[in-house]
Amino acid sequence: MQSTQTTLKQELWSTLVLAAPLSAAFAGNHLMGLVDTAIMGRLGAVALAGTATGATLFFIVSVFGMGILFGLEPFIAQAIGAGEEDKAYRHYREGIVLSLLMCIPLILMLVLSPFVLPVLKFDEATIKAVQYYVIARAPGLAFMYMYRTSKAYLQANHITRPMVASTIIANILNVFTTAFLAMGDQALQKVGLPAIGFAGWGVFGAGISTTFMSCLQWLILRHYVAQQRQTHQIDDTQPIQRKALVHLLRLGWPLSIQYLAEGGLFALVTLLMGQFGPVILSGHQIALQLASFTFVICVGFGSATTVRVGHAAGKEDRAGAQVAGIAGLIWGVMFMSVSGMMFYTFPKQLAGWFAVNEQIIEAAVPFMLMAAIFQVVDGIQAVSSSALRGIGDIKIPALFYLASHWCIGLPLSWYLTFGGGEQDPVAMWWGLIAGLSFASVSLCTRFFLLCRKPIKRML
Template sequence: MARNGYVARPRLRGRPANPGRLPTMSLGSSRLLELRKLARLAAPLALVHAGNQLMTLVDMAFVGRLGAVALGGIGIANGIFFTVSTLGMGAMMGLDPLVSQAVGAGDPARARRWLWQGIWLALFVTIVLSIPIAIAPNFLVPFGIEEAVAREATTYLNIRLVGLYPMLVYVAVRAYLQAMGVTRPMFISVVAANLLNVAADALLVFGGEILPAWAGPLRSLPAFGVAGAAVATTLCTILQLAIITSAVGSVEVPGFERGMRRWLRSDLLAALKVGLPIGLQMAAEVSIFALVGLLVGRMGAANLAAHQVSLTLASFTFTVAVGIGAAGSVRVGRAVGARDIAGVRAAGLTAIAAGGGWMALSALVFLLAPKALAGLLTDQAGVIEAAAPLLMIAAVFQLSDGLQAAGSGVLRGAGDTRFPFLANLFGYYVIALPLGLWLAWGMNLGAAGLWWGLCTGLTVVAIALIARFRRISSRPIAPLSPMAPAAAAGVAGEA
């Protein structure tokens, strides 16, 4: 239906007249209705997140055929790149509650203004984060990483750095589109990117010799190995951004003026205030896995390859839970913007249950076929044997991982971004790391000991986040501060 001159998504209908109550229906019926609404939003978002991770999985599958050194190098490089870039991605995700709460309050022009602030924020964040990514390779060999592995990691990192800004802008545009209920372009972008990634990986990693005779001059293209995988992924990032950016123009927003595209210091600081704790939280999580990767790297290239294979597979199933958490963030954010107290709690608890349910199913697959899964990414028997016990441990923490992913999402939608950061910091660095180090070297469990430490830390974080949401959703939650009217008026008439 039309509201303020724009067409609202069907899921925005039916807002209760009394924001403190749900419409009269049984508890079971209301939960089923919320689950359906969550599923309509979560399904495409989960596919998008899974599709993005699938590109990393495909990279690993191609590079894995080059040997343990190449596989370990790309694993180390991805650990460094995503530890740093995740800080920026999290900062950009501060737009999630700001945009979704604006939509819930019926102010699409304010939502569009936040999009443009996000595009400017991405530029500033890229400038800052490029520095640690550029210098990180210098510390790999002194840390104890084999020189050959370090060379591959350096090559991969230098190329991936080119795609950092497009990646961060993509996060901003994605936040806007998902809050507006426009998810099809994101799905199209990830499908197109995956198709390109498979073709580009095959050609750039192995060279033109894999092509048929009729390909002619293309058959002379050299094999670039790890560098080829990095180029392929960077091209895919740019393609995804181009596709979803083209979709923004199709969303009509009356009242939005061209002058509102200008960056405003107060708004950037407001977005950072919300997003920086998200970035720190995500960086804490990603960095602990990257640190574990570096520690496993001290155990040799074969162990590092097994760790990377296991982590890549676990991360793939985790991305679906992240998509559910993103949908939960939107649902909770809209309810907060509409001041629907009961709706906030229903949306959040439904998302948490869905995230845990999905990961419980994933755990069964890991338990039943660990070697078959590892064989998808490498054909080296030694790596497969070493990865199998790690995948069994991953099966144990799948449930906790799903619950904490959904819990982080719904708290983000409520505007609570500081607590998840503190919970992650405590769970990973006070619990997981010390316990993992003791099990790995004190109890001689090796890589498995480090993974059991991660499992324990994830469980602690999941419990803390669920308890936090249950507490804050038991009372009214104030929406985040909107853009200052004076600031908006100051740019409304500019060209």
């Protein structure tokens, strides 16, 4: 017992050391979205609703590739755990090629996506704002994918400072570029600078700024990946095999299903919320942005858990994989408990950071209270799925996500909102809570059941 406790204490520290910069990087990337939300909130409900809906469409399209790229994490982590640095770098190169290939159809899909909004009864002004935003964001899809691939390689090598550095630089620049490109002279005058005759591009300017920051972050990480290649004297002249790309696609698509199942439900709820007008949609978006902010911090603990579990799986160490999973769950639950209490205690104050319109702030408060309820289960499912990814279990969790969010969450959301006489947009979030709760229980249970069996490496 004492040996197990000592091992758990060591693993808790190792996980925290790895997770802290990863969580900071995830949080920093999401902070740029929060800054965009805050700036758009100053431009009015239509601008905020347009940015929110555009970001939702961007997520729906991008998640197809994100799942494939997240599937690289266990491959790279297990290769490094087995001491095969050359193989890990080869997986990185395969990820870069996949990133570029996937962008060709996905960018076209993103640009065309606003044409579904009239069917969902969006008003014309919001649809126009969405169109401008997604056109500005479309080129950034390739940069975002290549950044994620580079990040997976560096974090598996326990190199995390570049992610933090790129995030800090991008966040500082993003405040100024988004404010200037979106608000123009109004932003300059707020900081005491003279007007130059630029009215600002609104939501289009916010999208352009985000695209530029994605490119900058990828370039920074690419530099450190090149340094790592030189340090280990890795040969990168071998051509990428088509068979390897097909293999990664075959093993990674269940992860796309996972992220599409969960994120797709949240995105669909956002689209359905558009029926209640820009004020309700803006209040929903503020609460969702804050809930997403705490979630991505927990994803940092999840990514660290994937690496730690993956390293143990690379050595076929069953006990080590289980302890690494427990450590990740402890940190995830602790953090999300604190965030839930913050949402419950200070909903109006937090919403006030993102809007000056009192109607929007009041609309956000009930959504904030709903977000407080699901914080802990959201953390458990995020870390549990990451632990399962570390041991290479991908397909069954995808089925859990589909069942949780689309067989339980969506029907409940629809019934509570549209099934009765009076339509209540806040009730739609009860379906989200139910889906996350079922996912957390099923994923956590499966991880501990699998840890009772011998663990084998992924190929």
